[in-house]
Amino acid sequence: MRLLVLGGTEFAGRALVAAGVERGWEVTVFNRGTRPVPAGVETLVGDRTEPGGLAALEAGEWDVVVDTWAAQPRAVRDTARLLQGRVGRYVYVSSCSVYAFPQPVGFDESAPLVAGDPDAGEVEYPQAKRGGELAVLDVFGAERSLLVRAGLLLGPWENVDRLPWWLRRVAEGGPVLAPGPGGNPLQYIDIRDLAAWTLDAAAAGLHGPYNMVSEQGHATMEELLTACVRVTGSDAELRWVDARTVLDAGVEPWTELPVWVPREETPELFNAVYRQDVSKAVAAGLRCRPVAETVADTWAWMRTEDPDRPRRAPRRTVGLDRAVEERILADKE
Structure with a gap:
C-alpha cells in the first residue's frame, strides 16, 4: 500500500x-x-x-x-x-x-x-x-x-496534555485530589489503536463515518489514576473527593481536571464524551488495549527524550492549580 x-x-x-x-x-x-x-x-x-x-x-x-x-x-x-x-x-x-x-x-x-x-x-x-x-x-x-x-485520544505523543498532566502530578507524590466517583466510566482510545484500525479499514475499502473510541466503560477514573500511581512509582496518595465538592470549589471538569467528567452532575457533557455507540467500529474490527498499557507506555515516552524529536509544548494548558487542590483537600480533612 x-x-x-x-x-x-x-x-x-x-x-x-x-x-x-x-x-x-x-x-x-x-x-x-x-x-x-x-x-x-x-x-x-x-x-x-x-x-x-x-x-x-x-x-x-x-x-x-x-x-x-x-x-x-x-x-x-x-x-x-x-x-x-x-x-x-x-x-x-x-x-x-x-x-x-x-x-x-x-x-x-x-x-x-x-x-x-x-x-x-x-x-x-x-x-x-x-x-x-x-x-x-x-x-x-x-x-x-x-x-x-x-473521541478522547490518549497515549504516547499526546500533545493536548491530559494523561501527561495526570502522570506528572502523580509523579510529584503526596496527597493527590482524585475527583470522584472513582467508578466513573471512561471512554477513550489509545492513539495507536486508532491508527491500526484506520489503516486496516482503509486497506479493506471501508467508507462512511465511524465513531472511533473504546466501548463504554472500557476503564474507570480509578483504574486510570491507580495505573498512574503504579507506573510512576511515586508515594502519591489518591484522596477521593466527591464530584459536588469539587464542582462547588469552582473547578472545571475536563480542563482543570483532565479526563474527568462527573456523570450525575454534568450529564450532557458526560453523554457527549463517554456515552457514544461504537458498535459499528467494533463490528469492523476495532480492538482497544488495556488502560494500564496506555498509561505505562505514555509514561515511558515522557521519560525518554529523543534529541532528534524534542517534544513541543502542549497545544492547550490544562490542569488544576496546586493551591486550589490543597485548599479542597484541606477542607475535606
Whole structure:
C-alpha cells in the first residue's frame, strides 16, 4: 500500500506513520518539514495555508491519504481537489465534536450534526471538522471517503496534555485530589489503536463515518489514576473527593481536571464524551488495549527524550492549580 499522511509528526499523524511503517507500506508525509520523520519515509514539504503551498503534491499517486487537519475546511477542500484523480481513498480523521450538542445518550453515527462549510476559513473546532468532512465528501464521494470521528485520544505523543498532566502530578507524590466517583466510566482510545484500525479499514475499502473510541466503560477514573500511581512509582496518595465538592470549589471538569467528567452532575457533557455507540467500529474490527498499557507506555515516552524529536509544548494548558487542590483537600480533612 502507498500511504500519504498529511502532517505525520505529531500525535495522530505520528501514530499513523508508525503504523504504516510497521506494515511495510510505502509511506510519504506532507508537512512543513520542520521536524524529522522515521527512516524510510519520504517527505514532501509545503504549507497548505500558503499560496502555492500544495505544489509538492502536484505529482504522485497513492492508495490512501490520511488527513488529520483541524483548522480551515478550505485547506481540506483544496488538498482533496488536487489529489482527486491520484488517490484511491481519502481518510479524514474527524471528531465526535461534529455531533450537535447535546447529544442523545448512546449516540451513533446517525445523530444530528453541526453545520459545516467546506469553503470556510477559520471557524470553531466542531464546524472546522464538519467542514473538513464535507470537503472530502464533495470531492471523493461517499464510496471513497472514510470519516474517523475520534473521541478522547490518549497515549504516547499526546500533545493536548491530559494523561501527561495526570502522570506528572502523580509523579510529584503526596496527597493527590482524585475527583470522584472513582467508578466513573471512561471512554477513550489509545492513539495507536486508532491508527491500526484506520489503516486496516482503509486497506479493506471501508467508507462512511465511524465513531472511533473504546466501548463504554472500557476503564474507570480509578483504574486510570491507580495505573498512574503504579507506573510512576511515586508515594502519591489518591484522596477521593466527591464530584459536588469539587464542582462547588469552582473547578472545571475536563480542563482543570483532565479526563474527568462527573456523570450525575454534568450529564450532557458526560453523554457527549463517554456515552457514544461504537458498535459499528467494533463490528469492523476495532480492538482497544488495556488502560494500564496506555498509561505505562505514555509514561515511558515522557521519560525518554529523543534529541532528534524534542517534544513541543502542549497545544492547550490544562490542569488544576496546586493551591486550589490543597485548599479542597484541606477542607475535606
